[in-house]
Every structure is written in C-alpha cells, then in structure tokens.
Amino acid sequence: MYRERGDHIITQVTEHKAVLDTCKRLEKHGFRVTFLPVNADGLIDLGDLARAIDEKTILVSIMAANSEIGVLQPIAEIGKLCHERGVLFHTDAVQAVGKIPVDVIADNIDALSLSGHKIYGPKGVGALYVRRRNPRVQVAAQMDGGGHERGMRSGTLNVPGIVGLGKACEIAQAEMASEAARLGALRDRLKNKLETELDFIHINGSMEHRLPGNLNASFLYVEGESLLMGINDVAVSSGSACTSASLEPSYVLKALGLGDEVAHSSIRFGLGRFNTEAEVDYVAAKVVDIVKKLRELSPLYEMAKEGIDLSKVQWAAH
Numbered sequence: 001m002y003r004e005r006g007d008h009i010i011t012q013v014t015e016h017k018a019v020l021d022t023c024k025r026l027e028k029h030g031f032r033v034t035f036l037p038v039n040a041d042g043l044i045d046l047g048d049l050a051r052a053i054d055e056k057t058i059l060v061s062i063m064a065a066n067s068e069i070g071v072l073q074p075i076a077e078i079g080k081l082c083h084e085r086g087v088l089f090h091t092d093a094v095q096a097v098g099k100i101p102v103d104v105i106a107d108n109i110d111a112l113s114l115s116g117h118k119i120y121g122p123k124g125v126g127a128l129y130v131r132r133r134n135p136r137v138q139v140a141a142q143m144d145g146g147g148h149e150r151g152m153r154s155g156t157l158n159v160p161g162i163v164g165l166g167k168a169c170e171i172a173q174a175e176m177a178s179e180a181a182r183l184g185a186l187r188d189r190l191k192n193k194l195e196t197e198l199d200f201i202h203i204n205g206s207m208e209h210r211l212p213g214n215l216n217a218s219f220l221y222v223e224g225e226s227l228l229m230g231i232n233d234v235a236v237s238s239g240s241a242c243t244s245a246s247l248e249p250s251y252v253l254k255a256l257g258l259g260d261e262v263a264h265s266s267i268r269f270g271l272g273r274f275n276t277e278a279e280v281d282y283v284a285a286k287v288v289d290i291v292k293k294l295r296e297l298s299p300l301y302e303m304a305k306e307g308i309d310l311s312k313v314q315w316a317a318h
Helices: 017-028 046-052 075-084 159-197 224-230 251-255 260-264 277-296 299-305
Strands: 008-012 032-036 057-061 088-092 111-115 126-130 201-203 214-219 266-270
Touching (some): 008 017, 032 046, 075 088, 159 277, 224 266, 260 266
Parallel strands (some): 008 057, 057 088, 088 111
Antiparallel strands (some): 201 214
16 A cells, blocks of 8 residues: 555564565565564564664564564554654554553554454454554555455455454453463463473573563473473474474574574463463473483483583584
C-alpha cells in the first residue's frame, strides 16, 4: 500500500519465520530490508534502529515477545521512535497478547497481529489490528470478492473461530495478572531447581525482560536431541516448534552469539495455564537425572570439570 512512498522495511534477525520469510519474499520484489542484530540478551539496540531508518523507510516490524527465548522488546520505545520519524510500526504480538499487558495506543503500535491458539482459543483464527487515526493506516486487499473486513480481506468469516477468539481474550484479560504471577513463580522454581543441581547451565535471553512462562536453557556438554529423547514424556522443544524439522541449531540462539555446541544443547520450557507445581518438580528431577547420565558419557564434560578450556584444545585427526 505504501510502495510509492518508499521501499525500505526494518525488522530483526530473531523474528518469527512468518515475518522473516515474508521480508525475504519482499526483497525479491525489489524492497530493501534491514535485519537488525540483537544483543547477547536478545534485545535490539534502539540506536541501531534509529540509524537504520531513512527517508524511504515505510515499515518497522519488531515482535513484542520472542517465541523461543521469551524476550520482551521495548515496544513502546520502538513505536515512539517510529512515530517521531513518520514510519509505521507493526508488531507480531502472537506470544505477548494475553500474557502481558499490550496497549496499542500507549505502545504506539500501528498494526498488531495475534493468534487464537496461543491464548487457548481455537486454531485457525487470528486478528490484525489496524490503527484508524493518528496515523490512519491503509492496508492493501489480501484477496478480493465480497468486500468483507472493510475490503481488506474478502471471504466468508469464520464466525465460530471469531467467537472462540473473543472468549479466549475475555478469559485471558480477566486472569492475566494472577496467571502471570503464578507462571513466573513456576518458571523461577524450575530454573532454581535446575541451577542448584547442575553446573554448566546457561539461560538464554534476558531474565529481566521476559515472558513469565518461558525458560530457555542450554545444558552444556549434552546434545539437545538426546536430552529430548530422555525426557520423552515431557512436551518441550529444542529450537522453534515451527522449524523443528531442521537439525540446524536455532537461528535465534545463534543470533545471541551462542556457539553451535551451546545452541544445540538448548531446551525451551513453556509453562501454561494448566501446569502445576508438581509437574515442574517432576520435570526438574527428570531433566537433572538425564543430563547427569548423558554427561557421564561425555569426555568433554570431564575435561571442562578439570578446568580445561575446550576452545583452545588442538584435536588430532586420525
């Protein structure tokens, strides 16, 4: 819709593939895309963003909460900077909505996308918020025929899905404050149990700016896939669920500057509405047990325990 005004889009390297792959497609259509780096804690540098904006920038798209490491970007500050420079700001708030307060006005958001199934609503329904004034955001039609959704997206509406999404939002809004406190306490309980029992454990991403129900940890000298097999009765993931067919280490963790061996040993724990303290204790005990067993098989772990710097070891090839 803003093609005549400019051709430059800014996003970040740790966005969800839904945004990254769309930006890569747009590059093939002649758009310029800047992929901002992130710091070791997963946050972008606002100075980098300010320097990246030029007179042809039409959109900044930065996710509110990262799907893998749960890191919360400074959305209000990003939106304020965009508005000062006359650039539209979109945020992928799929992971944030319903879990932390999101205010499109206070946070200076022009467009926001959310998904029903992330807040216990039905699958196959989501929403796009489009700002109506200050500034009025215009969106080109996705598909034509019928003029539904004010002409932005024609097609018969999924009424049961919409009702389900609305109800899920209502429940999330009513319970969000108490649920966030409960999940934060469960997450910290899990973290403390793991760190008390295990050495060489690395928490990925900022703990200060983070979703309450997310813990992403690397267990050094353990292969993530082996650990997953050892705790096969627990629903956790290594890397992103949406790119889980790939054996490459997570691109999000690599962007934090982690080496392959650290990224490969990471597990994402997601805590939700139906999880209990007893489940957290069970998972912590199980993970500790499996990590210790796997490390018994690892000569690298023994060398690290002895204080040998593995990065300086010259490995002989046979």
